Amino acid sequence: MxxxxxxxxxxxxxxxxxxxxxxxxxxxxxxxxxxxxxxxxxxxxxxxxxxxxxxxxxxxxxxxxxxxxxxxxxxxxxxxxxxxxxxxxxxxxxxxxxxxxxxxxxxxxxxxxxxxxxxxxxxxxxxxxxxxxxxxxxxxxxxxxxxxxxxxxxxxxxxxxxxxxxxxxxxxxxxxxxxxxxxxxxxVLPVYDEAGAARDELDRVLAETGGLEPTVQWLEAGLHRPLTLADIAAHARLSVRTLNRRFRAHTGLSPLQYLLRARLDRARRLLEHDQDATIEDIAVRVGFGSSASFRRHFRQATGMTPRDYRAAVAPAAPAAPVAPAATARPGAGPPEGGPSR
Structure with missing residues (x-):
């Protein structure tokens, strides 16, 4: 040990x-x-x-x-x-x-x-x-x-x-x-476990009712779109109130909460498997209005910034050779989040 x-x-x-x-x-x-x-x-x-x-x-x-x-x-x-x-x-x-x-x-x-x-x-x-x-x-x-x-x-x-x-x-x-x-x-993934459990329960309900499956597939295929609750309800041909009730009754999440979790889950997979994608690219691809919004939601959900999550799960790069002495920039600050001692 x-x-x-x-x-x-x-x-x-x-x-x-x-x-x-x-x-x-x-x-x-x-x-x-x-x-x-x-x-x-x-x-x-x-x-x-x-x-x-x-x-x-x-x-x-x-x-x-x-x-x-x-x-x-x-x-x-x-x-x-x-x-x-x-x-x-x-x-x-x-x-x-x-x-x-x-x-x-x-x-x-x-x-x-x-x-x-x-x-x-x-x-x-x-x-x-x-x-x-x-x-x-x-x-x-x-x-x-x-x-x-x-x-x-x-x-x-x-x-x-x-x-x-x-x-x-x-x-x-x-x-x-x-x-x-x-x-x-x-x-950092309890939130995704929760989202996965919600999806499993929704799958079970959809298998029994068949009513929302096309809308859920449409929603997950279009995470990049700026979807609203009214958009989702219109696709399902339900009132907003009925849509909310069905989602909450069977998953514990509202449609917009489910959409947010789906976007975060897609972002997590991109951070893990697409090392060439920038944070800004991923924010656009999963439907956040800005990279700042993406960073805020991702950190609230996981406790990590997207950059630090990617660094944590990605293989380490080979050590770089020792470089000449660096000159520190006075007042340099962290690009994401705040420092801690």
Whole structure:
């Protein structure tokens, strides 16, 4: 069993503390046995999570938990501009020295850089702190646009969604792209399971009544059209009230809710299987009025942006050769969503 040590320092964002456990639990549910042991290692042993709703957490492990780990993940934390707490830099250098894989989420990259581990290597961090990372650590080749950067034994990320991208990358490296994609689906697809159940129930009802099948097929074949409730009712030759009643009685969804779920499900398949399609192309093909509307609905439904979902389920690209030092763009911000430490 592979041991992952999650190193958390005072001021860790709560979601970065919990996300690795969610991912590794999803891996275990798809594996024949326990795939990982997760150790939460806190320095000091009791830490307080970042605002809002700060929590006080006491971990079972201190810095000694890194000693026999196969992978160390450094979470972001509030004091990332300060020197790492006593013993942390040395423990990280020892881990790298024995061949350990080391990852950092968001501002956790500053901790690796302060330990001198990223000199001459590519790395990234929360977009709003990219200029500061480049200024404080000029020997680090800062990638100002990177979501996840791999260089040698190091994996650094912008910290989006609490390190989900890092954790899925580790799963992919250990168990392959199919396992990473399956894990991502277990984490983000309850909404599609719900939509699938609704479709199954509607299929059963249609088999019994036969009344709405042509309309449902027409609807699903024309997701790109700007359909309204009146359009759907007119095709079914029913009143809006009757159409709503039939859909809700047998699926729990209104026709427009069903249409939205169908569009999201089609978009998910395109994100998984059509890597050449842009987010804007997919938004048009599945009937959203704009890419902004598509991003908003997709994130509300899954907790991920379309881009991050695609990155999570797609095979990783081969590592790029080390490039000359990048110059960070002051004020660079994330193209989608907000950063997290």
């Amino acid at each position: 592979s041991v992952i040590a999650l190193l958390v320092l005072d001021g860790v964002p709560a979601h970065q503390l919990t996300t690795p456990g969610l991912v590794l639990d999803a891996v275990a549910r798809g594996a024949s046995g326990d795939a990982y042991e997760l150790r939460v290692c806190a320095v000091p042993r009791t830490v307080t999570t970042a605002e809002p709703a700060a929590l006080t957490v006491t971990a079972d492990w201190g810095v000694e938990g890194l000693e026999s780990a196969d992978t160390v993940v450094v979470a972001g934390h509030g004091g990332f501009l300060d020197e790492p707490p006593a013993g942390v830099a040395e423990a990280l250098r020892d881990a790298v020295g024995r061949g350990c894989r080391v990852a950092a989420v968001g501002t956790g990259t500053f901790t690796l850089a302060a330990a001198g581990l990223l000199d001459g290597r590519r790395a990234t961090t929360v977009w709003s702190h990219v200029p500061e990372l480049a200024a404080r650590h000029p020997r680090v080749d800062v990638d100002p646009a990177g979501t996840l950067v791999a260089d040698g034994p190091f994996r650094t990320s912008a910290g989006f969604l609490g390190g989900l991208d890092v954790c899925l990358r580790l799963v992919e490296e250990d168990h392959g792209p199919a396992a990473a994609a399956a894990t991502a689906r277990r984490l």
